[in-house]
Amino acid sequence: MAMRVIVGIVFFLLSLSVFGERPVNVIRGRVVSDNNEPLxxxxxxxxxxxxGVQTDANGYFTLHASIEGxxxxxxxYIGYQPMAKTVSANANNSGGPHRLHYVLTENTENLEEVLVRGESRAARIERSGFAVTSVDTRHLQKKSAEINExxxxxxxxxxxxxxxxxxxxxxxxxGLSGSAVRIFIDGVPAESYGSSYSVNSIPISLIERIDVYKGVVPIEFGNDAMGGAINIVTKQLKNESGSNRALNASYSYGSFNTHRADVTGSWxxxxxxxxxxxxxFYNSSDNNYYVWSDDIKIKDYNEFLPDGSRNPDFLTIIDQGVKVRRFNDAYESYGAKVDVGVTGKSWADQLFFTINVSEDYKESQHGPRMISPYGERFTEGWTVAPAVNFVKNNALFEGLNVSMDFQYSVSERSTVDTxxxxxxxxxxxxxxxRGVTRLxxxxxxxxxxxxxxxxxxxRGSASYNLNENHLLGVNYSNNYFIRSSDDKLRAAELRNYGSENIANKQITGITYQNTLFNEKLRNSIFAKHYYNNLKQDRIEYNSGVLDTIRYSRPDDNWGYGxxxxxxxxxxxxxxxSVEKAVRLVTANEVFGNVSDEIVESVNLEPEKSLxxxxxxxxxxxxxxxxxLRLNTNFFFRNTYDRIKRSIVxxxxxxxxxxxxxxxxVxxxxxxxxxYRIGVKWHFMLQGYYLDSRFMEEFAQNGSVNLNYKSRExxxxxxxxxxxxxxxxxxxFKQGDRISVNWYSAYINEFHFDWSIxxxxxxxxxxxxxxxxxxxxxxxxxxxLTLSLDGKNIFNEMAFDNxxxxxxxRTLSAKIAYAFF
Amino acid sequence: MKKVRFISHLFLSAFMLFAASCSDDKDDPINQLPDETDDSKPRVFHIAARFDGRDSEVYMAGVEDLSKGSLSFKGNGYAINPVRSARVFTDNLGWVYVFDYGGGYLQKFSYNNGSYTKVKELDVAPVMGGVPHVRPWKINEETILIHNIIARDIEDSGNGINKEADMYVTRMEIPLVAIADILETWTIPAEAWDVEEKAYVFRVDAPTVLDDKIYYGLGRRAIDNTIPLTGMHTIVLDYPSLTNPKYIRSEKGTGNTNGYRGGNMHAIGEYVYQANRATGENATMILRLKDGEYDNNWEFNVTAALGETFNTNNWYHAGNGICYVSAQFTNAEDENNQWGVVRMDLNNKTAIKMNVPMSDLFGYQNGVTIDDKFYMAVSPVGSTGESAPFVYIFDIDSTDPNAFTKGLELDKGNIFVEGIF
Incomplete structure (x- = not known):
């Protein structure tokens, strides 16, 4: 419960930090084109x-001006003539925000020169050449959506x-998943925040955008993200942005006693x-939703019939697929993140000290399938992660931009099943x-x-603009991860006794980028070096004594793209885009794990993929x-040395x-x-087809693989x-806005095992x-925003696994309020 | 939550009333006899196979003739889909029983025209200490036994033993699939030989019934790896009451007697015959038991009779004391194909190695005897030899190592036939 104290202290510090702001003038408005399209x-x-600020997806903006008069x-806007308007603002302005409406006229003469300047960051990322989808989350902030949705x-x-x-x-x-796909939060691997701080823990109002890199990943993500990377970019207070303070709060309540609350602020x-x-953030849910699949089996627990004879149906399945409510699946998590720092100094554009603390509790309703319900098993965990972040542009000399991050995190997760x-x-x-001792x-x-x-x-990165159109960049990350575990209820010969698994990943990347022909053509090449040093200090119980055996295996790999x-x-x-990418091996895979009954595999090679x-x-x-816009991507993945778990x-x-x-392959x-019609209507259609085939003609022992060329x-x-x-x-009123959205998804059936x-x-x-x-x-x-969400509204049986x-069917209501 | 449970209770009670009032004999699975009882139809053999080395990808398919033709699991067969692994048994009536190891369910199927229908399913975990990872074995036409050992850490009471093993057994009546008897959880005592060798019992399997006793083969594990384990051991219970357990030992051979997935002990004539899993240079021995005791006047050194070191985890009685043995020759060159088939004659104490291809029989579990022929699948692994998986048909009466023919052809490749049932 030390965590609760830490969280309490953090909240207290927060409450201090929001004092003492200056009044600001709020200017709201909209920017549209001369044919009334939003910009x-x-x-x-x-x-x-x-x-200054940028307009949102519908052309709206809110500018917080700290000056008076x-x-x-x-x-x-790109391709349009700029327009200036003057407002008069003073400190005792109490008449609400100023409103400005801009109608910009198209500028046909200088189109190419200004092509890039006005792009949103998300749009710019999508034009980088990487296969990336950048999700601008600003329009989602009113919804009670989860990031995973x-x-x-x-x-x-x-x-x-x-x-x-x-x-x-x-x-x-x-088509690539598991540890081939890495999640980052502002470029830092999410796993270092511990499992109590998940993607869904981050308040959506804190997120600027989410970049999804598919298969080809820039060097600044110093990890072995062979299949792709998801980078969650939180809102940064930039020097040039309008307001000097912000405070937002939201709360939502929904089906299954689900609560989500968050408060975010800055000053x-x-x-x-x-x-x-x-x-x-605070999230909790009973998750007591109904399930009625065939795995729900109802049994007769009467051992004897009324006449005292054995019941022939004792423990027999007497019904299946009955609608039941989950009862041991509650979840609770809460945490806080505080950054304190300076911006806009001559010696640092940005220097932040951050602490992130979180804690969670999760009940466990069943194992990997819904075969038998658990009524008491749960896990809980906590994480404390302090960090420092430093950014300096034009460091030492013009054109050299440097950034550095240091993070230390300590986390714990325990499972209780007694x-x-x-x-x-x-x-x-x-x-x-009677007579049967239960375990x-x-x-x-x-x-x-x-x-x-x-x-x-x-992590450190530096980039240097050789001139306007040529850039050189380097990135280095050093990740030193130590995991130890023990389960005192495990049999003596199967205990880990706190054996330490150590993985030291050092990933160095170098890139060259250029833009040619008036920025019509952008190219980049990059190379990555992966150094992975795995160590295990295994504590084993041998003939009555505990011995420590040391294992270590370094390995080196190159990737490029x-x-x-x-x-x-x-x-x-x-x-x-193209990349030869690597997914490094882990200590458990190489050295084994006594408790999980995994044996060592010392010659295991990293997975590789083109x-x-x-x-x-x-x-x-x-x-x-x-x-009407179309975004499309054809992809090809040639994955070899895929690591597979098998039985020996x-x-x-x-x-x-x-x-x-x-x-x-x-x-x-x-x-x-x-398809957008003005600002009123937006229609979207998407489709996805994957043809993933197993291309190994022979098994390791030389047998023919019957599943050769089968769908994965x-x-x-x-x-x-x-x-x-x-x-x-x-x-209903001047200045209000209503938004209604319907989303449908179809997922075609797929086999859990080989189909052939x-x-x-x-x-x-x-x-x-x-x-x-x-x-x-x-x-x-x-x-103030109110929203109502309905998910799976037709109450279909839904499965991801x-x-x-x-x-x-899940219903929820959300209220969000922006104080300033 | 209380309220929800109360409502659920109401619903369940209402449902059970409804179910009870609706049931009539036609729906009773016991009355849905499978094809087999119809004498005009031939016997169906069920072949179980594991795909791609994954214990949880187990399939079964029926075939009428083992002596010719071919059977492929490509687009054919019932996916048993267990949590961890599956065991298959059949009875003379034609029912198919499947145990889901890890899920804890014993299932009964009928088979008609190539398709399997589940007619009954029973959760054994509650009578096995709440554990679904328990082992089944069909011992006769009336009974499937479910058994398990749980070894716990205990304080060393000064004898060097810090493990204690609890034994669980449930007797399941077939074809009804109903629980008939439950052994009161029995803590296996640390006998003098366990104390001396610092060992404990960690597994029982291969149960065999003879007269009013049931015999369990068992596996022992060393607490101190530096002390070699000796002897062959058995747990004997009164049958069918599952009372009066005893833990006995013979020093005529050395090795575990639980086999692998049953199949290591057989009641033949007046005796229960048992093999050891020989390690190192130890001989493969057959010992026999009767009236709850080892017969100290009889032994069969199969290694000596064969003239070659080998070990076994499963063997099959084909009648008249003639047995076929899954035999591992650990010095065989091709490590993927270390297993052969040894014909063993218990009456004459002879053993010959049959000239069938070497394969991997570690997980192979069952063969069938029809008239004077014994049928088992042999699936050589890999490209080192001609990979030609077939049902091999052995002439039981012949002592010629070539007294076999090839029958049903099986899939070449990464599918492993676990047994013919």
Whole structure:
């Protein structure tokens, strides 16, 4: 409970930091084109200052000006004539925000010169040549959406969850998943924040955008992200942005007693440059949704009949697929992150000290399938992660930009499974059978397992602009991860006794980028060196004494790649990228793990993949009111030395071992079509097809693989999505806005095992058609938003994984308020 | 939550009333007799196979003729889909029983025209200490036994033993699939030989019934690896009551007697015959038991009879004391194909190595005897030899190492036939 004290202190510090702000003038408005189309990403700034903002997806902006008196406020956009307007502001202005409306006229003369300048960051990333989808989350902030749901709507990315809030989540990018896909938060590997701080813990109002890199990953992500990377970019307080303070809060309540609350805020003193940011979150859910798949089996627990004879149906399944409510699946997590630092100093553009603390509690309803319910098993964990971040542009000399991060994190996760009780699907205790001693532990073994993790990360990057069109960059990251575990309830010969697994990953990247032909063509090449030093200090119980045996294995790998992006016309841009990428081996895979009954595999090689993407962005139609855009990407993944877990016999028992036995070739296409009618309507259609085949003709022992050229199992391969959104402003009152969104997703059935063997009772994840709706209303004054969300509104049986049912219809309501 | 449970209770009670009132004999699975009882139809053999070395990808398919033709699991067969692994048994009526190891369910299937229908399913975990990782074995036409050992850490009471093993057994009546008797959880005592060798019992399997006793082979594990384990051991219970357990030893041979997935002990005539899993240079011995004791006047050194060191984890009685043995020759050159088939005659104490291809029989579990022929699948692994998996048909009466023919052809490749049932 030390964690609760730490969280309390952090909250106290936060409450101090929001005092003492100066009043600001709020200027709101909108930027549209001369044919009344909104201009998203247009720049709005106060002339002769560095204060400015960009417009949102619908052309709206809110500018917080810390100066008083007359201000000239300029709106500009690529290909349009800038426009200036003057407002008069004073300190005792109490008449609410100033309102400005800009109608910009198209500038046909200098189109090419200003092509890039006004792009939003998300748009710029999508034009970098990488196969990347940048999700601008600003328009999602009013919804009670989870980040994982947002990500699941990204073409090429599948998010597969085992259940409700807090459940195990797996990301799959264009056919590669597991540890081939890495998550980053502002470039820092998410795993270093511990499992109590998940992707879903980050308040959506804190997120600027999410970049999903598919297969080809820039060097600044210093990790072995062979299949791709998801980078969650939180909002940064930039020197030039408008307000010097912000405070937002949101709360949502929904089905299954689900609560989500977050408070985020920031404050900056212009004179000292001292900036404080904080965010806190609280999530909890009973996750007591109904499940009714065939795995729900109801048994007769009457051992004897009324006449005292044995009941022939004792323990027999008397019904199946009964609708029952989950009863041991609650989840709770909370945490806080505080950054204190300075910006805009001569010696540092940015220097921040950060601390991130979080804690979670999760009950466990069942094992990997819904075979038997657990009634008491749970896990809990906590993380404390202090960090320092330093950014300096034009360091030492003009054109040299430097950034550095250091993070230390310590986290713990424990599993508690000690009960001798057993439960049925109704949450009732299963009666004891006389004479039969029941064993503790609802899952396979009783457990009081504790994992302790320590992680040190140092990252540094530097880039140098040789001239306007040529850039050289280097990146180095050093990640030192120590995990130890012990379970005092495990049998003596199977205990880890705190054996330490140490993984030191050092990844060095170097890149050269250029832009040619008036920025029509952008190219980059890069190389990465992966150094992976694995160590294990294994403590073993041998003949009554504990011995420590040291293992170590360093290994070296190279990866390289290139990207190119070519704009044929402003409406047509092609992207291509290629990378030879690596997924490093882990200590458990190489040295084994006594407790998990994994045996060593000392010659295990890292997985490697040649990843190729080719795609483009096409504006198919762009008239006064309507715009039709197509984003598409063809991909190819040639993965070899795929690591697979298989069974070996050692003595009397079977164990797991990891081997390089897979060569898999994946090809596929993803496409998204967006049609906008003014600002009112937005229609989206997307499709995804993956053809992933096992290409190993012979097994390791020389046998013919019957599954040669078969579709890789347990991998969704055909999905479609579509959405329609309607926005209307001034519905009830001047200045309000309502937004209604419908989203449908279709996931075609897929086999859990290889499809070619057998034809009856094959485990299949069935085809699903799931529908979500959301409606949000922004009150006049743009401070208060109410939204209602309905997920899986037709209450379909939903599965991401075989035989693990996800929630049915889920309703939630959210209130969000921007104090300033 | 209380309220929800109360409502659930109401629903369940209502459902059970409904189910009870609706049931009529036609729906009773016991009355849904499979094809086999119809004498006009031939016997169906069920072949179980594990795909790609994964214990949880187990399939079964029916075949009427083992002597010719071919059977492929490509697009054919029932996916048993267990949590961890599966065991298959059949009875003379034609029912198929499957145990889901890890899920803890004993399932009963009917087989008609190539398709399997689950007619009954029973969760054994509650009578096995709440543990679904327990072992089944069909011992006769009336009984499947479910058994397990759980070895716990205890304080060393001064004799060097810091493990204690609890034994669980449940007797399951077939074809009804109903629990008939439950052994009161029995803590196996640390006998003098365990104290001397610092060992404990960690597994029981291969149960065999003879007269009013049941015999369990067992595996012992060393607490101190430097002390070699000796002897062959058995646990004997009264049958069918599952009472009066005893833990006995013979020093005529050395090695564990639980076999692998049953199949290491057989009741033949007046005796239960048992083999050891010989390690190192130890001989493979057959010992026999009767009236709950080892017969100290009889032994069969199969290694000496064969003239070659080998070990076995499974062997099959084909009638008249003639047995076929899955035999591992650990000095065989091709490490993927170390297993052969040894014909063993218990009456004459002879052993010959059959000239079938070497393969991997570690996980192979069952063969069948029809008339004077014994049928078992041999699937050589890999490209080192001609990979030609077939059902091999052995002439039981012949002592010629070439007295076999090839029958049903099986899939070449990474599918392993676990047994013919």
């Amino acid at each position: 998203p990403g247009a720049t709005v700034f106060i002339q002769n200052t560095t204060q 007359d201000m000239t406020i300029v709106a500009s 947002v990500l699941d709507r990204t073409p090429g990315l599948r998010v597969r969850r085992d259940g409700g809030m807090g459940s195990r989540t797996q990301y799959n990018i264009n 900056r003193n212009y004179k000292s440059g001292i900036t404080t940011r904080f965010s806190t 009960t001798t009780n057993r439960y049925d699907w109704f949450g009732n205790l299963v009666p004891h059978v 503790p532990g609802e899952a396979r073994n009783a457990s009081l397992n504790v994992n302790n993790n320590k992680n040190y990360i140092a 290139a990207t190119t992006s070519f704009a044929v016309t402003p409406a047509i841009r092609f992207n291509a 990843n190729v993407n080719f795609g483009g962005m096409f504006t198919l139609h762009n008239s006064n009111r309507n715009q 016999v050692r003595g009397d028992d079977s164990h797991s071992v990891f081997n390089n036995i897979g060569h898999i 994946s090809k596929g296409v993803e496409a998204q079509l967006d 199992p347990n991998m969704p391969y055909l999905t479609f999505g579509g959405s329609a959104e309607y926005n209307k402003e001034n519905l 063997i057998g034809n009856q009772n094959k485990p299949i994840v069935p085809s699903q058609f799931l529908n979500d709706v959301s409606i949000s209303y922004l009150f006049p004054g743009e401070k 075989f035989a693990v049912q996800r929630p049915g």
